[in-house]
Amino acid sequence: MAINSVNVLFTHALADTALSAKQKEVLKASLVLFSEQGFDRTSTSDIAKKAGVSEGTVYKQFKTKEGILAAILKPFAQSVIPTAASEFVTMISSTSYPSLEEFLRHVVQNRMQFAKENKLQLKIFAQELLHNTELVQALEAEIKPKLIKQMGQVLEYYQKQGQLVAWPAVRIFRYVISVVFSYLVPYLLLELPLDVEEASQEAVEFLLGGLSPATK
């Protein structure tokens, strides 16, 4: 009964086939419908209708309805996970170690921008996370070590410099992520506008206050 969402993300990968125009329509229609109504409340007939193709065509490329979900979430998940971590490393090593403020601003702004560009995927992903404990655990197992390992040294650098409070990496991530989400949630759920520049400015202002060792 429950959807096997771990498979959805990690095995049913959409063969990197070049999709035909109709297949792309199917994907676009599904993206909109899943994000608006949820996966379960969207029928394959709804998708076919919105995509302007027959039901048979929906099944040509994506063997099952879950296959469509996979085709949507797979590239999304792959962008969230490794990028988030490796990007920082690249940044750190390629630049001359900017200040914590510059670092946070870059990270926060970058993730907000990503969320804005993947709004619908993010909503679908969140829905999936909520009914699927397994998927959450698989994701955690995937992301956490990478993040900790790769970011650990960056945080340590700022901690040694006295710019960052000496909390464990997990605790620091927790706050950064949650503050980023505090700006995304109204944007995602209430369809309010999001000015990434301004929002990340504000977020960093608050984060710096909370994460700076000076005040402790």
Place this chain on the structure above:
Amino acid sequence: MAINSVNVLFTHALADTALSAKQKEVLKASLVLFSEQGFDRTSTSDIAKKAGVSEGTVYKQFKTKEGILAAILKPFAQSVIPTAASEFVTMISSTSYPSLEEFLRHVVQNRMQFAKENKLQLKIFAQELLHNTELVQALEAEIKPKLIKQMGQVLEYYQKQGQLVAWPAVRIFRYVISVVFSYLVPYLLLELPLDVEEASQEAVEFLLGGLSPATK
């Protein structure tokens, strides 16, 4: 196609009927199944089986499957909404205006405790919020004015005292709420343990840093 969850919460009130033992079993089974699998992936036959009753019994009290959802979420929503706001007022007026730290600790701890006691309802509620834009808007319209009006004066008090940064109330709420959630999410989704005492201590420590005017 979409569930009319606004009605679910605000009109279909479960008559405060004393429920029979079997009806309570139905509610308990539904609570667990909805929170684990989601509303749509739970069939009334699943509920009947888990509750140890016939399918007919499921429908005797709760006229529809949505009716069961309503019976679960109604009391929950009613606890979240007015309590959150009125509680602060009560606290403020009944006590001798404690420090911002004490105030935050009380609020944070209280809400975490509530979330812990209503874990399953909270998951179901979150799922519903994600596919139901209407519901989100109705909730926002309901909560926001109450919160702003009742809390505005409290925040102002701390701001005048120089304990709280001079940001708009909405911005301050945003951070408090998101930091509380940063502790709840792993508890809700990964089934990790939650030590409310410790978590609220940590959360407040961070919040005070970010919200204190001294560092600006």
Place this chain on the structure above:
Amino acid sequence: MAINSVNVLFTHALADTALSAKQKEVLKASLVLFSEQGFDRTSTSDIAKKAGVSEGTVYKQFKTKEGILAAILKPFAQSVIPTAASEFVTMISSTSYPSLEEFLRHVVQNRMQFAKENKLQLKIFAQELLHNTELVQALEAEIKPKLIKQMGQVLEYYQKQGQLVAWPAVRIFRYVISVVFSYLVPYLLLELPLDVEEASQEAVEFLLGGLSPATK
């Protein structure tokens, strides 16, 4: 699947028990609901509600829903069938053989009056006849011989007197009955008023014209 309506009328007879006040309410409610919505579209819960009793009570006297139908139709059918026939005999033998016109007027008026007094039963009966060929056949087998036998001599009397065309009894009955129904149908289905006096006057006027041998 089909209701065993032959049994309904001829075997499940309602024991001639004196009905309690509640049982009478059940019967009254059923009469109204069956005639308005049809037997199948009326639930026993509807009946209980309208009668102001519990569902259990509905089943105390009438073992099944069909039993209620039987309790309604049995006395009705028994009034239609033997009365129709025996009444004429009584009339003929007790009076001094009136004219055909007087005879027809009496018969037509009497049956219209009966229909008016049993409007609801008649509608229910008609509904039952339409889905139940068996019942129709049983009724025909019951009524036809009686009618022919008992009425045959009466008609013959008028035929010998030259007041009535020399058609077979069945043909004559056919016209009399259908003309009576031509006045009943609008009353039953369109809820139009029915002035029995006037209607029977009109009906007899037409029937006499059609049945008089003079014009042939």
Place this chain on the structure above:
Amino acid sequence: MAINSVNVLFTHALADTALSAKQKEVLKASLVLFSEQGFDRTSTSDIAKKAGVSEGTVYKQFKTKEGILAAILKPFAQSVIPTAASEFVTMISSTSYPSLEEFLRHVVQNRMQFAKENKLQLKIFAQELLHNTELVQALEAEIKPKLIKQMGQVLEYYQKQGQLVAWPAVRIFRYVISVVFSYLVPYLLLELPLDVEEASQEAVEFLLGGLSPATK
């Protein structure tokens, strides 16, 4: 609770789609089952079984069980209503005004023939009329004005010629229709044979007697 049969007849028109062979089987099976057992006592599973298709197929073309009823009754109702009226007009104007006898014989014979060819539809229609006051009223509003207007002049013609008694049109229709039905009812309900030629001959003989002014 009551079926919305007015809509069934006047709006839900079955798109004049060419039906597939299976869809026609569904319609044929429904026609037989509805006429034998009644709409309510026929399940969609019965229909599927008799038609030799899956239950899903029953719903592919006809969105609901009522949709099947509509697909059966719509063309029937449309044939009864305008034809009945317009045909006479056509006949009168195209021929050299035949005698009343010829006119009645044509009308009676034509309607009996139609009933014979649409026996099952007629039974279903009659069942529907009996539980549906609304439908009856809608039909009356539809038919009566047409009939009166178009037939009024025809009757007047015969009345002026002294072939027809000077009764109102409604009264004359009443008798014609009821005499036609007097031959149809045994055919419909008792499955007796119907010789249209002979029956219409007999019917007209009686009608002429009753409707001729000579004897009044």
Place this chain on the structure above:
DNA sequence: TATGAATGAGAGTTCATTCAT
């Protein structure tokens, strides 16, 4: 006796999926 909670079979309907065309 009267109640109404409980039952469970079966109703109408939907929908992911298949496959002949």
Place this chain on the structure above:
DNA sequence: TATGAATGAACTCTCATTCAT
């Protein structure tokens, strides 16, 4: 390749009937 008719299992819900209280 693309279609959409066809499938049938599973779903939500109803209801005649029973029975402990």
